[in-house]
Amino acid sequence: MEYLLVQILNGVQLGLLMFLLAAGLTLTLGIMDLVNLAHGSLYMMGAYLAWTFIGWTDSFVLGVLLALPATFALGVVLEMVVMRRLYARTHLDHVLATFGLILFFNELVRVIWGPAGKSIAVPPFLANTVEILPGVPYPAYRFALIVAGGVVALLLAWLVARTRMGMLIRAGASNRRMIGALGVNIELLFSLVFGLGAVFAGLAGTIAAPIGSVKIGMGDDILILALVIIVIGGIGSIKGAFVAAMLVGQIDIFGRTYLADLLKLFMGPASASAAAPAISQVLVYVLMAGVLVWRPTGLFGQRS
Amino acid sequence: MVEPLLSTQALVKRFGGLLATDNVSLEVRPGEIHALIGPNGAGKTTLIGQLTGTLASDSGTIHFAGRDVTRLPTHTRVRLGLARSFQITSVLREFSALDNVALAVQAHQGHSFRFLADAGRDERLRGPARERLDAVGLGARADTHAAALSHGEQRQLEIAMALAGEPKLLLLDEPMAGMSVEESQRMVTLLRGLKGRHGMLLIEHDMDAVFALADRITVLVYGRVLASGTPDEIRAHPEVRQAYLGEEAA
């Protein structure tokens, strides 16, 4: 029972991380109709920048706080230099250009930080455990992730639901031409939204680092997962991204833990441990295929 | 009494709470031009969508050429002889005028699962396609890219494509939209020449064209049939005058 609770929490934590990554992506897709494969590169850049700043300041919190404006700036620059020229183009051009950006950023990291991976240590004040229930310890850092992720998710929900910028974002996601008619400075709005997405991606990369690692290409595979989440949730829908991220988080953890145990009944323990993560990944894609066959524009997507 | 070519019985389409098509029953007889008029938002385009099969009807039936086609997909209805032109010009812009019509001809020669023979030199496609282009007066523009044709010419091309399969019924969705007076007149002459060979359901805002061409007229308001009859009957209909023609005249 306690084991189950811990695993569910792990799933929530993964889901929240994925949501941070997917939120920015679904906004840029919904509003700018931009397929940005390089979103995973921002996730990676966030983590590397944080690693550097943590080294300079000798403080996890300060490092993360410095990395956020840095990724924001990076996102805005990227939007102004490249992305803005892509909006009017086809999806194929988006794929090609942002694929090129992935290669660029992966290599840039190799040049600046070298080929070896980095690690960010769990900050000392979060290195112990907390009791989520009497007698059930849970790593404090992971718990902090859930809290932080939840707060950011709420913040984003508030931003989109309650602010003027959010109103424009929602209007833009459902009808791009309309925001132009409202007399809004679209260029500025797009830059801001893109920068915001970059911050969320960078934040996700940074806070995931202590439980994973900081390495070249770390954003490439997770980007695909984020895209899958967006597609399941429906392009442009923050709510959809959240629901889908939570689903995927649970499926992934389920696959890694229970599936392995289940498979051990049929095959050797070594094969079972090897096959389970692969199968859990497969489950995620099966979920997506199922959703799209059922609703071709995702759970909360706009019907065309 | 001639068997109607197309008839709908109590056709309904809802979009959420909105009744876009409200119990519409109408008939088009073979060879006649039946005009469908009504103010913007009356549900004309929705009805066309239901007739062609791009929109599923919530209830009611559609019979075409003696068959119940209510649940048949678009391409099957086209095979049966139900062709349409689009409100917004919808030709294949990257193809030549001749290629456009050749594709339309091809659509009516059974399936196109032929992978090797050069369709660009296939006289069974090119021959009939040239005839149709001549019929709408575009013979000289055969090799021009559709994107390079004038607006009026593109609408003529639309008609040529719709004619490709010798359809029994043409659904013409605002064929005169955006045309100059001169272009409109040319289109009226063209359509009049086709009358008798093809039945037509004509949706059009140009009342001069409608009254010049139509054998019968149905007036649609808020998704409902307000009146149906000959042009003279419609002209004399008090509610129509009030609800629609009066507006137009003002």
Added chain:
Amino acid sequence: MIGALRTPRGLFTLALLVLLAALPLLTQAFDQRYVLSVGTRIVIWSIAAVSLNMILGYGGLVSFGHAAFFGVGGYAVGILSANGIASGWIQWPVALLASATWAAIIGALSLRTRGLYFIMITLAFAQLVYYVGSGLDAYGGDDGLNIGRSRFNGLINLADKASFYWLCLVLLLATVWFSGRLARSRFGFVLRGARSNEQRMTALGFPVFRYRLAAFVIAGTFGGLAGILLANEGAYVSPAMMAWMKSGDLIVIVVLGGTATLFGPLYGAITFFALEGALKPMLDLVHKGWGEHWQIVFGPLLVMVALYARGGIDSLLGRRHG
């Protein structure tokens, strides 16, 4: 045909084909065996790119999972080989059939979606194959699987580099020929018409879905052929051959060469591999050691291609007719 040779494109293509045909002789004469294996890979990737071009170029469907067919074709050969079935007469038809079947399944599901959803679902299915491959513990899992090359009763020895290269080249030419005929056939007209205006094609009475599905299956089968060849080239299969970045590479190749053109995918593949080969020494010339970071130049180059070179390399050879 003769007339086409008078155009710059015709001459260029002819010269290129002569060069490709003579490559094994040249590499032997200059003792550059490595170049031949690069050449073989270029030819195999060209086959995959030509097949992707059938759906992406002529069909206008941005399939982001084409590398999966490398995997399906390759693993079909690999698994049969690992189970003692070495005959190419069995391996190849089975692998092609497996590729076609897989294409039919994912095509039937993916083609219900449009635009970005299509891009994503094809990518996701490719990832699915990738993870199945890496989960196949009995066949090497993540590490891949060493296999014996397909045997054809002594008719051709695939282990002989030159013979294998020529076989690949002949298959490439056959694929290009087929794709050219396909594009101009009745089927091809429907496919290209649906790219231009799907709604109109449906209104004309074409069941667009079926044509696209057929195109997807054809493209997948040729993609599987490339997978078969790739497996035989290195006598090795691994999940890495179908990583999503490989699908990205294939798209890059097709766009680089010129979408919906006959030889564009071939130009694209040559350019793609040549850039890799050329950027390294060029950068090393500028500053020793920079060569290994060639992608820092290549990446922005792709951005430039997307932004400013829409017709790809093919458009540099003059306007196409028809």
